Amino acid sequence: MNDIDTRLDAIRGTATPKAHNARTIAALTSNPGCTRRSVLDAAAVDKQALSEHIGYAAPFGMSGFAIARGNSFETHVKANGCAELLRLLREHLDLPLPEVSYDDLNSVAGRETLEARHLRTRQLLSRALRSGDDAGTLFDHPLLRLTIAGRPVYLEPDLVAFRLRGRFHVVEIKSFPVIDGRADASKVAAAATQSAVYVLALRELVAELGGDPGIVSHNVFLVCPENFANRPTAELVDVRKQVTVVRRQLTRLADIGGLVAELPAGLTLDLRPDERGVATRPVAELRTALDAIDARYAPECLDTCEMARYCRAGAAGRAAALGRPVQEDLGGVDSLRAAIGLADGSRAPGEHEFEAARLLQLAERLRREALGGAA
Ligand code: SF4
Incomplete structure (x- = not known):
């Protein structure tokens, strides 16, 4: 230590x-x-x-409801030897084979410790890397590992579609719907970032095993329910940008x-x-x-960090509390009290605040005219 x-x-x-x-x-x-x-x-x-x-x-x-819905959809996708998933892989990746092999790494001969499952994942990936076989293989519940601030962290992708035309693809199963070909962009973005974490972990493992990390594809296979039914649909999502961002933060x-x-x-x-x-x-x-x-x-903290309410209280009165677009529009004026003072002319602009003051006064004049017109 x-x-x-x-x-x-x-x-x-x-x-x-x-x-x-x-x-x-x-x-x-x-x-x-x-x-x-x-x-x-x-x-x-x-x-x-x-x-x-x-x-x-x-x-x-x-929520408990969202977790239950997610588990139910995942079970459906993986039922009957991943029949639905294979249908999607054939459609989207031109899977040429009528059958693929399937390994469930959830339990290792009755032992279910994280170390045992990770070791088994390593063994199977190592064997697949050496085989040179181009056949598709599905790994269910592989246990990957990443180092976060010096500590190993175990990660479990929903599934890895393995070794198709020499490449690994991470498969991510999510229960948010794709309606008329469109999904909630923020949910897709969150799923892409999460998948990027798996891509990085899988690349780390492949590198540890002496393989080329580049064989882990940056295209992940995102599986979601279609419209309001439980029937799965899938899209390949390019997570290169997310991989870079996650790596930088690590x-x-x-x-x-x-x-x-x-x-x-x-x-x-x-x-x-x-x-x-x-x-x-x-x-x-x-x-x-x-x-x-x-x-x-920043307001986004409310969706992503447990400390958000405390930090929001601490940021009260600051431009940052209203989000980055407002902060950028205020051009370096950090305090809301100062911004109001510049807008109504009760505060003289500082050396770098003339442009911000001009725009704030213009906005204030337009606001007054609009309110006057309404009256
Ligand atoms: S610690 Fe506070 S400011 Fe930082 S990410 Fe979390 S909520 Fe946001």
Whole structure:
């Protein structure tokens, strides 16, 4: 354990490290410039427990209904030896074979430890890499691994379609619908980022096994229900951009030492749980510690980070709290009070604020005219 690990462990305190998954790793990319999130995630802090204790709990994660619907759809796609999936692969990837082999890595001879499943995944991929066989092979529940801030994290793609014309394709099964050929763009974007995490993990494994990581395709196979029925449809989604973004954020977490070095000595977010697991740390003390880590709140945080309500309260009155488009429009005027002052002329513009002041005054005049016209 090096100094950075010791420091991160001290920041987390007595709690066990919070495990990551592809969804949480994908969420890291939503606000890559936020030091607070980077430090909390590198230290594997349980952000949900932390936000609850300081009085800013946010409902987060998928609802029970959404999870049940997702499981039901996945079961349907994989039923009868993945019959529906094979139909889609034939249609979209010109799968030339009437049959493909299928390996379920969920259970290894009754042992289901993560290490055993990961080892089995390695063995099967290694064998496939050496075989040179061009046949399609489906791996169900493979267990991949990525290193996040120095810690190994296990990841489980829904399925990997393997070794078709010499390439691996990640298959991602999602339960949001494709209606008349269109799906919710934000959901597709989230699925693409999550798939990019799997692509990276699979490339890492192929490289460890001595193979060429480039054989893992950047085109992932996204399977969703079509219209309002349960019948699956699929699209190939290019995740090159998302792979780059995820990789950049993982590098930032790996280089967390520089950010941690800036923090006050002895800073800890330990909840100090008692013997029943109830947090005893004074809330004011914990908020002070948290405020010592720079945050960069944006409205998107509400969808992607458990700390969002706390950070939003901290950003009140700042242009950033209204989102990046507003922030950019205000051209460097960070405080909303200052923006209002520039707009109504009660505040003189600073050296770099003349253009922003001109636009704000124009907007204010138009607003007054519009309101006057309405009256
Ligand atoms: S909610 Fe807070 S900690 Fe999370 S990403 Fe946004 S600013 Fe950073």
